[in-house]
Amino acid sequence: MRPPLILVFVFVFQIIFMEPLLHAKELIIKHPKTGEFSPIPVKYVYPPVTPNGSLWEEFNSGKIKKGFFSPAQSATKPWKIAVLIPHLKDPFWLGVNYGIIEQAKRMGVEVHIFVAEGYHDLIGQLAQMDEAIAAKVDAIILSPISMTENDSSVAKAKAAGIPVFMAVNDMRSDDLTVKINALVYDMGRKSMEWIIADAIKSKRKSINVAMLPGPDGAGWVMAEVDGTKNAIKNASINVNMLEIKYGESGPVEQASLTEELIKKFGSQMDYLIVCNVGAFAAVLPIKEAGLLGKIKIVGNDLVRDSVLAIQRGEISAASDTRGIDIVRVAFNTVINYLEGRLNASDIPHDIILDVLVVDQSNFDHYPFSGSLPPENFKPTLHYKPNEPRY
Numbered sequence: 001m002r003p004p005l006i007l008v009f010v011f012v013f014q015i016i017f018m019e020p021l022l023h024a025k026e027l028i029i030k031h032p033k034t035g036e037f038s039p040i041p042v043k044y045v046y047p048p049v050t051p052n053g054s055l056w057e058e059f060n061s062g063k064i065k066k067g068f069f070s071p072a073q074s075a076t077k078p079w080k081i082a083v084l085i086p087h088l089k090d091p092f093w094l095g096v097n098y099g100i101i102e103q104a105k106r107m108g109v110e111v112h113i114f115v116a117e118g119y120h121d122l123i124g125q126l127a128q129m130d131e132a133i134a135a136k137v138d139a140i141i142l143s144p145i146s147m148t149e150n151d152s153s154v155a156k157a158k159a160a161g162i163p164v165f166m167a168v169n170d171m172r173s174d175d176l177t178v179k180i181n182a183l184v185y186d187m188g189r190k191s192m193e194w195i196i197a198d199a200i201k202s203k204r205k206s207i208n209v210a211m212l213p214g215p216d217g218a219g220w221v222m223a224e225v226d227g228t229k230n231a232i233k234n235a236s237i238n239v240n241m242l243e244i245k246y247g248e249s250g251p252v253e254q255a256s257l258t259e260e261l262i263k264k265f266g267s268q269m270d271y272l273i274v275c276n277v278g279a280f281a282a283v284l285p286i287k288e289a290g291l292l293g294k295i296k297i298v299g300n301d302l303v304r305d306s307v308l309a310i311q312r313g314e315i316s317a318a319s320d321t322r323g324i325d326i327v328r329v330a331f332n333t334v335i336n337y338l339e340g341r342l343n344a345s346d347i348p349h350d351i352i353l354d355v356l357v358v359d360q361s362n363f364d365h366y367p368f369s370g371s372l373p374p375e376n377f378k379p380t381l382h383y384k385p386n387e388p389r390y
Helices: 005-025 055-061 091-107 122-134 151-159 184-201 219-233 251-268 278-288 304-312 323-338
Strands: 040-046 063-069 080-085 110-115 139-142 164-167 178-182 206-212 238-244 271-275 296-300 317-320 350-353 356-359
Touching: 040 055, 040 323, 055 178, 055 184, 055 219, 055 350, 080 091, 080 122, 091 110, 091 323, 110 122, 122 139, 122 151, 139 323, 151 164, 164 323, 178 184, 178 323, 184 206, 184 219, 184 238, 184 271, 184 296, 184 317, 184 356, 206 219, 206 251, 219 238, 219 271, 238 251, 251 271, 251 278, 271 278, 278 296, 278 304, 304 317, 304 356, 323 350
Parallel strands: 080 110, 080 139, 139 164, 164 178, 178 350, 206 238, 206 271, 271 296, 296 317
Antiparallel strands: 040 063, 040 350, 317 356
16 A cells, blocks of 8 residues: 555655755765775685575584675776676665775776666566676676575576676575675664663563565565564563564655554554665654654664664664675675685685664764765766776
8 A cells, every 4th residue: 555645745855855954964974086995894604504595594504704804906807797786776775886886996897787677576687697697797796686586597607607796685596606795684683682772771671563674585684584583582571573564675665664554553663673765764654643752763774864864863773784895895805706816715605794783872983984875976887997988
């Protein structure tokens, strides 16, 4: 069910016309023009790992080595990299887009970004994978739509001699060269742990929570739900999950789903956990219902509008997988691999970044540059060094 037309209009009006005014309070986020970044704390996972496992299963079965991932040296050859992502409908994936282009420029390599139409567009992403393979690219970075349905295309690329590196979204294929991601399981777990700690501070012994995790069946959604359930299982207070409601992660869809939860549960809800852009999209329906403050919003992942809403006190907290940092690590791993800088024994099965949480207590010192692109960045699907600009 869609929200009333007036609600959608007000929501769009707020985003398009009011956002520039809200940006006046925004902290300046500095991105070095050179694309350099500070060493990123990571966990390297080495075999043996669970066959065809999720990132969480591999993390729990493999050999773990903690370290720091430093920027790779520039490429010595004009490599051509293909990157496949599910969509560019929300600011999270715009940040991923920025991180890819930033590192392609720093490395001096060509990159083509293929954008599917959303999590319903598996057929489209599989066709884009075929296109990348036919183009004989040197490597592919894949953010898969499905945990398992992309497996055959990864196997096809491997058979063609093209290494595939997974980034941002999880999948189970053992034909991948390296997986690079944050533990989305931890995103769900840490958001729920923040809620539990907040409730304990208020001396509450029981709370009601609802959750809008994103599209059903997506690997990252399944992992965040599992992490949330684990935190509830280990909670020292009673946590009642009223409903987990799945749906597309776009702002209008998330606003609609929020309104449905409000109609069903109203003030029974104490906390609402919402995926990336859904967190700021949930603010307006809750505010319109007069429940902002009664219902505390916690975001799973971070986008610019969520940051502003945390700053204004409309969103209480957000866990953050740091999409830009993930693709920085992924892109640099690809270049090191293609350049032959890694011995076979040095190549991990997975590279895992930590999930962070931001709220009012650490807002002023939070490293937003690993999550948010420059405000003026526009979608860019191709970069080639020395290509003429018109």
